[in-house]
Amino acid sequence: MEMDLDFPIRTMSKGTLFDKVWDLHTVGTLPSGQTQLFIGLHLIHEVTSPQAFAMLRDRGLKVLFPERTVATVDHIVPTTNQARPFVDDLAEEMMQELEKNCAEHHIRFYNIGSGQQGIVHVIAPELGLTQPGMTVACGDSHTSTHGAFGAIAFGIGTSQVRDVLASQTLALAKLKVRRIEVNGSLKPGVYAKDVILHIIRTLGVKGGVGYAYEYAGTTFEQMSMEERMTVCNMSIEGGARCGYVNPDQVTYDYLKGREFAPKGEEWEKAIAWWESIRSDVDAEYDDIVVFDAADIPPTVTWGITPGQGVAINEPIPTPESLKEEDRQIAAEAYAYMGLQPGQLLQGTPIDVCFIGSCTNGRLSDLREAAKVAKGRRVAAGVKAFVVPGSERVKREAEAEGLDQIFIAAGFEWREPGCSMCLAMNPDKLEGRQISASASNRNFKGRQGSATGRTLLMSPAMVAAAAVTGHVTDVREFMN
Amino acid sequence: MVSEVKQVSGRGIPLVGDDIDTDRIIPARYLRCVTFDGLGAHVFADDRDHLQGQHAFDQPQFQGAEILVVNRNFGCGSSREHAPQAIAKWGIKALIGESFAEIFFGNCVAMGIPCVTAVAETIRQLQEKIASNPQAVVTLDLEQQEVRCNDFVAPVKMKDGPRHMFISGTWDACGQLVSHAEQIRATAAKLPYVSWSSTR
Numbered sequence A: 001m002e003m004d005l006d007f008p009i010r011t012m013s014k015g016t017l018f019d020k021v022w023d024l025h026t027v028g029t030l031p032s033g034q035t036q037l038f039i040g041l042h043l044i045h046e047v048t049s050p051q052a053f054a055m056l057r058d059r060g061l062k063v064l065f066p067e068r069t070v071a072t073v074d075h076i077v078p079t080t081n082q083a084r085p086f087v088d089d090l091a092e093e094m095m096q097e098l099e100k101n102c103a104e105h106h107i108r109f110y111n112i113g114s115g116q117q118g119i120v121h122v123i124a125p126e127l128g129l130t131q132p133g134m135t136v137a138c139g140d141s142h143t144s145t146h147g148a149f150g151a152i153a154f155g156i157g158t159s160q161v162r163d164v165l166a167s168q169t170l171a172l173a174k175l176k177v178r179r180i181e182v183n184g185s186l187k188p189g190v191y192a193k194d195v196i197l198h199i200i201r202t203l204g205v206k207g208g209v210g211y212a213y214e215y216a217g218t219t220f221e222q223m224s225m226e227e228r229m230t231v232c233n234m235s236i237e238g239g240a241r242c243g244y245v246n247p248d249q250v251t252y253d254y255l256k257g258r259e260f261a262p263k264g265e266e267w268e269k270a271i272a273w274w275e276s277i278r279s280d281v282d283a284e285y286d287d288i289v290v291f292d293a294a295d296i297p298p299t300v301t302w303g304i305t306p307g308q309g310v311a312i313n314e315p316i317p318t319p320e321s322l323k324e325e326d327r328q329i330a331a332e333a334y335a336y337m338g339l340q341p342g343q344l345l346q347g348t349p350i351d352v353c354f355i356g357s358c359t360n361g362r363l364s365d366l367r368e369a370a371k372v373a374k375g376r377r378v379a380a381g382v383k384a385f386v387v388p389g390s391e392r393v394k395r396e397a398e399a400e401g402l403d404q405i406f407i408a409a410g411f412e413w414r415e416p417g418c419s420m421c422l423a424m425n426p427d428k429l430e431g432r433q434i435s436a437s438a439s440n441r442n443f444k445g446r447q448g449s450a451t452g453r454t455l456l457m458s459p460a461m462v463a464a465a466a467v468t469g470h471v472t473d474v475r476e477f478m479n
Numbered sequence B: 001m002v003s004e005v006k007q008v009s010g011r012g013i014p015l016v017g018d019d020i021d022t023d024r025i026i027p028a029r030y031l032r033c034v035t036f037d038g039l040g041a042h043v044f045a046d047d048r049d050h051l052q053g054q055h056a057f058d059q060p061q062f063q064g065a066e067i068l069v070v071n072r073n074f075g076c077g078s079s080r081e082h083a084p085q086a087i088a089k090w091g092i093k094a095l096i097g098e099s100f101a102e103i104f105f106g107n108c109v110a111m112g113i114p115c116v117t118a119v120a121e122t123i124r125q126l127q128e129k130i131a132s133n134p135q136a137v138v139t140l141d142l143e144q145q146e147v148r149c150n151d152f153v154a155p156v157k158m159k160d161g162p163r164h165m166f167i168s169g170t171w172d173a174c175g176q177l178v179s180h181a182e183q184i185r186a187t188a189a190k191l192p193y194v195s196w197s198s199t200r
């Protein structure tokens, strides 16, 4: 698929939520042909913001709408000992820089211990900050998560974080819109994670470049907000900078009563507005792809890109069965992973099991994993740990006794953060260890060891791997 | 802040491989920093360790190179600007590749580093030419949309929008964006949620 990096990318989509939200947020057209787009919600964290604040200072600029930026700390926080100063000096320095910048620019900051700290893509929805019809930006590629609410949300680089701080706008080219329709009920043992791994596997890791993905159809309509977040979260893994689901009653029920959700009269006004920005029934798309939910199996990645997935009971593809263009990266993956073409992934011994991240670190994810862990024991020699996505997730999970189920089964129960999703904190793979991971990226070296290996799967499948010690079909635990 | 980028000339460095993601360009442990300054030393750290001196970025003949020639989907993965920053701090001033990931490309535009695309065959030839003659000067000409290296000339592509931004020196959008404060406030005022979703 050819990359299209034109400004503006010519689009034909009409009447979609993406088109409507884009138009409503357009400030003007820049000399480059790009749109100057207003950003309704800007989220920042400790990794990609310090340099942006420094650039602001260099140029003598101030934050234009400090009340539209919200900060938290997630990537570098230790998940065991969170006492300050952090043991890692560099992490402590980043933390202090964020605290200083937020104080100086009057930006609301959810720090450790506030009761609301957590992975930025987990806490903004929890607080009701993320709402339908908004544009959301954050210096993090998984900002696509917020699209679950019918927001247009995308990851940006640090120079763009600077732009949003200084102007609350971004210079952007409009994307094309691909409707990805999935219809029907998912089979038992098949989760939102499997749906998105299946989509990425089918459309490719570059298939979404230049597109926003609209997830539509009865399968997504039946999903909870947390499941929709899991799907939208990994849009970027399919190359799409943003992905969204049209808002509906499920969205409104989730939002109602949350801290930053509209209240009273404004709630009624909000619902009317949210309904108006839904994609029209006769909306036009640049592309439409249709899946049947019944065809989606529990899916696991075997390689070094999120597109290298197989059904749990399907052999790892042979080079001959792959498209010409996918063979080189497959060859690299066989070698790096130490796996053979034609081999079954099922039964592969696992060293580390990680349940967490902005993909699958929410309450419903922990519940599904706990169902599998309950009354069982983590296999000998396996290190298994659960990292709640936020302080709130942790609190709510503990209120339900999920922590006790995990601890009794031999899992470690940690403090919230990104943890081993990208291993910027002390949680890391060692050497060639292989992990079953509920996170979103299986790139070489992603989990903290240059030779470490990652198998992506649903949290329930990670729990199944933990208790058996090898890659396991979670359906064996369901009856 | 205007600085025009019409042509970049310098020695080349080939980096063969598809889907080289930002985790490989700069592993996450090097993101523990509050400035981009020291990143150049760690670019491709794990790949370089692994190849023990045989990685292009370690090979003596490519030291001081300024034009990086890559293959497909370069820079996929995380949005970290640390990745292009690390490449730039190492000394790279332009990239030529089969294709680039979208956020990576956008980050490069914001930094004034052009990324142009060329067909696979051109990339292959260029990588070979540079490998066999590392001293040769590669010229990336954004106005003519071509790459030249001794007698080798081939077309490269960058879409008109970003290309115009480089040539006219308007790739740094920040100043333009900030100058529209009034229109920004007017747009905000029309959005119903702006009043009910303020964090104040």
Ligand code: SF4
Pocket (backbone or CB within 6 Å): A074, A075, A119, A120, A121, A140, A142, A357, A358, A359, A417, A418, A421, A422, A439, A440
């Ligand atoms: S959990 Fe992982 S993907 Fe999500 S924000 Fe943190 S590091 Fe990024």
